[in-house]
Amino acid sequence: MAIESYRLNVAEVIEETADAKSIVFDVPADLQAIFAYTPGQFLTVAVPSDQTGLAARCYSLSSSPHSGRHQITVKRTVDGYASNWICDNLKPGDRLRVLPPGGIFTPKDLNVDLLLFGGGSGITPVISIARTALEKGSGKVVLFYANRDETSVIFARELTELAGEHPSRFTVVHWLESVQGLPSLEGLSLFASYFGGYTSFVCGPAPFMKAVTTALKELGVPRELRHQEKFVSLGGNPFGDVEEVLAAQATLAEADDADEPDETEQPAAPAFAGPVAIEVELDGSHYSFDDWTGDKVLLEFLESKGVDAPFSCREGNCSSCACIVLEGEVSMKHNDVLDAEDLADGIRLTCQALPLSDKIRISYNG
Ligand SMILES: Cc1cc2nc3c(=O)[nH]c(=O)nc-3n(C[C@H](O)[C@H](O)[C@H](O)COP(=O)(O)OP(=O)(O)OC[C@H]3O[C@@H](n4cnc5c(N)ncnc54)[C@H](O)[C@@H]3O)c2cc1C
Ligand code: FES
Known part of the structure; x- marks a missing residue:
């Protein structure tokens, strides 16, 4: 099942650095409610492709909700398809298919003290959180921002301005690999040790995220104060319709690949056939059903009951649909x-x- 997508006009394209551009979408008044977002959430865009019809990719909103803007920031990935297509081709007036905002990398309370870590393009959700917390919240905001060198720092001017506007609440520490080398576990640990009790948000390249998360864990920062966002490319197509057009192609490809095991796919434990009694708490509402069976994933079952449950990729790639299991157990077909x-x-x-x-x-x- 595909999610409903919307064609949005590109209002502006901003060159942030030599290899990163921001794209501002024009969201018409009748779509404002659908495209309402919280800081740290992302949009999923359909990048046109001659080969596959489209490539679906998630991009965090780098704007803040109170600004009224819908801006994503895309950094070129070496040998990547979609990021380079966006940076090479998009211009004001173009239209792109976009899915509504999703994601759970977002502060529950804007009034707490925040310790933010951004590495490279990982700054995008983080600056949205910082801007929003400084404007709408009351806590302190500390940002550790790692980059290759000075020319690759996205939003350098905005961050300096924010620090100037909120001198007693916001501080940004720039870490440049060209000057200091890669941030070490010990260095990150020392830095984070000054900010006990702060809620952390971490986004960046995998080794950076691993080092920060390890440092926070070693410092005893509890789980509920640690949040991270992984930037991965979606493997499938939540936009749906192109799949049908390409079905014949896919069947041929499958026949060719029939002997190749898919290493990313983990076999799920056999499902309990059911019927299963399930209770769901969502946005203050409670639902209970007693006829969930093992032939439908939970999201699809809830949708069949008319529950407006959150989702985006439907592939186990993005975490928009995450829940906490309070009683009983489920298996997962796939989890990236x-x-x-x-x-x-x-x-x-x-x-x-x-x-x-x-x-x-x-x-x-949560
Ligand atoms: C929640 C989330 C938020 C994110 N936020 C950001 C962000 O704010 N900024 C940012 O820069 N990135 C962000 N990302 C990462 C982003 O979604 C992409 O993973 C990244 O831009 C790399 O995509 P790419 O297509 O350029 O590279 P790759 O995915 O590495 O490109 C190679 C892939 O494209 C396929 N491909 C090659 N040629 C074609 C073709 N012609 N047609 C179709 N497919 C082709 C290949 O098969 C291969 O799978 C985020 C990811 C997630 C999950
Ligand atoms: S909707 Fe993306 S992981 Fe479930």
Whole structure:
């Protein structure tokens, strides 16, 4: 099943650095409610492709909700397809298919003290959180921002301005690989040790995220104060319709690949056939059903019952659909985004979840 997509006009293209551009979308008044977002959320865009019809890619909103803007910032990936297509081709007046905002990398409370870590393009959700917290919240905001060199720093001017506007609440520490080398675990640990009790948000290249997360864990920062966003490319197509056009092509490709195992696919534990009694807490509403069966993933079952459950990629890639399992257990067909700690905390992806017990209780409210 595809999510409803919308064609948005590109209002502006801003060159941020030699290899990063911001794209501002024009969201008409009748779509404002659908495209309302919280800081740290992302849009999914359909990048046209001669080969596959489209390539679906997620891009965090670098603007803040109170600005009224919908701006994403795309950094070229070496040998990447979509990021280079966007940076090479998009211009004001173009139209792009876009899915509404999604994602759970967003502060629940803007009044707490925030410790933000951004590496390279990982600054995009982080600056949205910083801008929003400084404008709408009351806590302190500390940003550790790592880049290759001075010319690759996205939003350098905006960050200086923000620091000037909020001198007693915001500080940004720039770390340049060209000057200081890669940020070390010890250095990150020392830095973070000054900010006990702050809620952290981490986004950047995998080794950077791993070092920051390890440092925070070693400092004993509790799980509920640690959030991270992984930048990965979607493998499939949540826009749906192109799949049909390309079905014949895919069948041929499958026949060619029939002997090749798919290493990313993990076999799910056999589902409990059901019927399963399930209770769901979502945005202050409670639902209970007693007829979930193992032939439908939880997201699809909830949709069939008219529940407006969150989702984006439907592939286990983005975490928009994540819930916490409070009672019972589910298996997941595929998971590219939750780590061992998330799983130990009971977090599961509803777009991939099949029942393993006859009574299950979940909450979307984290
Ligand atoms: C939640 C989230 C937020 C993100 N936010 C940002 C952000 O703010 N800024 C940012 O820069 N990135 C962000 N990303 C990463 C972004 O989604 C992409 O992963 C990144 O831009 C790299 O995509 P790419 O297509 O350029 O590179 P790749 O995905 O590495 O490109 C190679 C892939 O494209 C395919 N391909 C090659 N040629 C074609 C073709 N002609 N047609 C179709 N497919 C082709 C190949 O098969 C291969 O799979 C985010 C990711 C996530 C999940
Ligand atoms: S909708 Fe993306 S992981 Fe479930």
